[in-house]
Each structure stands twice: as C-alpha cells, then as structure tokens.
Amino acid sequence: MQQRLDVLLDQAGITLTGKQKQQLLDYVGMLHKWNKAYNLTSVRDPEQMLVRHILDSIVVAPFLRGTRFIDVGTGPGLPGIPLSIMMPDAQFTLLDSLGKRIRFLRQVQHELKLSNIEPVQSRVEEFPAQPPFDGVISRAFASLQDMVSWCRHLPEPEKGRFYALKGTRPDDELASLPQGIALESVEKLHVPALDGERHLVVLKLNQV
Numbered sequence: 001m002q003q004r005l006d007v008l009l010d011q012a013g014i015t016l017t018g019k020q021k022q023q024l025l026d027y028v029g030m031l032h033k034w035n036k037a038y039n040l041t042s043v044r045d046p047e048q049m050l051v052r053h054i055l056d057s058i059v060v061a062p063f064l065r066g067t068r069f070i071d072v073g074t075g076p077g078l079p080g081i082p083l084s085i086m087m088p089d090a091q092f093t094l095l096d097s098l099g100k101r102i103r104f105l106r107q108v109q110h111e112l113k114l115s116n117i118e119p120v121q122s123r124v125e126e127f128p129a130q131p132p133f134d135g136v137i138s139r140a141f142a143s144l145q146d147m148v149s150w151c152r153h154l155p156e157p158e159k160g161r162f163y164a165l166k167g168t169r170p171d172d173e174l175a176s177l178p179q180g181i182a183l184e185s186v187e188k189l190h191v192p193a194l195d196g197e198r199h200l201v202v203l204k205l206n207q208v
Contacts, residue, residue, distance in 0.1 A: 008051065027085070165200060186199055
C-alpha cells in the first residue's frame with residue numbers, strides 16, 4: 001500500500017512528508033475496518049480507496065484559499081480528512097447528520113492525532129456559521145443549486161468560496177446558478193488511475 005501511494009502521489013505531482021503518508025494509510029486502514037460494520041462507503045478495496053477517496057480529495061488542496069473550511073455532508077470524512085492531513089495549518093469542520101459517521105470521525109481524530117478537525121453532527125441548515133468560513137467544500141450534493149441553497153449562510157460574504165467536487169463539467173448547472181451566486185472558476189483535476197473526468201467548481205457570493 002505504501003508503494004502504491006508513493007506511485008500515485010508521484011503521478012499527481014504531490015509531495016508529502018512521511019508522517020502525512022502514514023496518516024493517509026492509517027485512515028484507509030480504519031475506513032476499511034469500520035466499513036464492514038458501519039457501511040461507510042461503497043468502495044471496499046483499500047487500493048481503490050487510495051485512488052477514489054484519498055487522491056480524489058487531496059488534488060483539490062492547491063485551489064483552496066483560506067484557513068477555515070467546512071466539509072458539508074462529509075460522510076466518512078471525504079474530502080475533509082485527507083485535506084486536513086494535507087493542510088495541517090488549516091482548520092476543518094466535518095459536518096454530517098448521521099451519528100455513526102461522526103463516531104467514526106472522532107475515532108479517526110483520536111487515532112491519527114488530528115488536532116485541526118472538528119467532527120459535528122448536525123443538519124447543514126441548522127448549523128450556525130459563527131464565524132463564517134473561508135471555504136465550503138462538498139462532494140455530497142447532487143447539484144450546485146442544492147449546495148448553495150443549503151449552504152448559503154456558511155461562507156464569509158466577501159472572501160468565502162464554495163468548492164464543489166464534480167465529475168464531468170456541469171455546464172447545465174452552471175447555466176442556471178441561483179441569483180446572487182457567481183462562478184469564479186472550473187478547474188479540471190488530474191486524479192491518477194481514476195476513470196472519468198473530475199472537476200472542481202469554485203463559486204462565490206455575488207455582492208450587489
């Protein structure tokens with residue numbers, strides 16, 4: 001697994017410390033172990049987890065701006081846990097409404113000694129953003145419209161951004177963004193060994 005991770009990181013052009021690599025591998029190990037009882041992800045094979053969960057998450061890091069982020073609908077910690085390992089100086093709130101997922105995340109926090117994450121069990125519309133976040137990250141929402149509708153209260157009004165992880169470029173969704181939301185950029189992501197396209201959509205509040 002260590003060798004496989006090294007190859008994937010090299011192909012993605014990502015440099016990590018030995019500690020960060022071990023934390024990512026330990027996270028995959030915990031996800032694989034807990035998945036048998038908690039059904040946290042449909043991906044069963046640890047090597048596939050490296051591609052579809054770890055690499056698919058950390059390739060987003062270069063595009064994130066700020067130090068306070070919230071991962072909405074984090075599930076088993078995706079992309080929040082890999083990003084928190086990649087960006088130890090940033091703070092990540094990991095939000096999910098299901099208790100079993102939060103219990104798993106608290107165990108990950110304890111075993112991996114991650115001081116920069118805060119797992120929170122809450123529905124997004126009931127979660128107060130005080131203070132607001134630099135970035136609202138998610139790969140859980142079916143549409144951009146749903147994301148900005150449910151999360152509009154979370155980003156800092158001027159510098160805050162929405163970061164949506166998508167597959168193919170969602171041109172239809174981009175053409176019908178809600179009023180008050182502006183497109184900043186669409187970044188094509190390179191995820192080694194992953195079939196299909198991946199894109200990061202960056203949105204901002206349109207100050208009138």
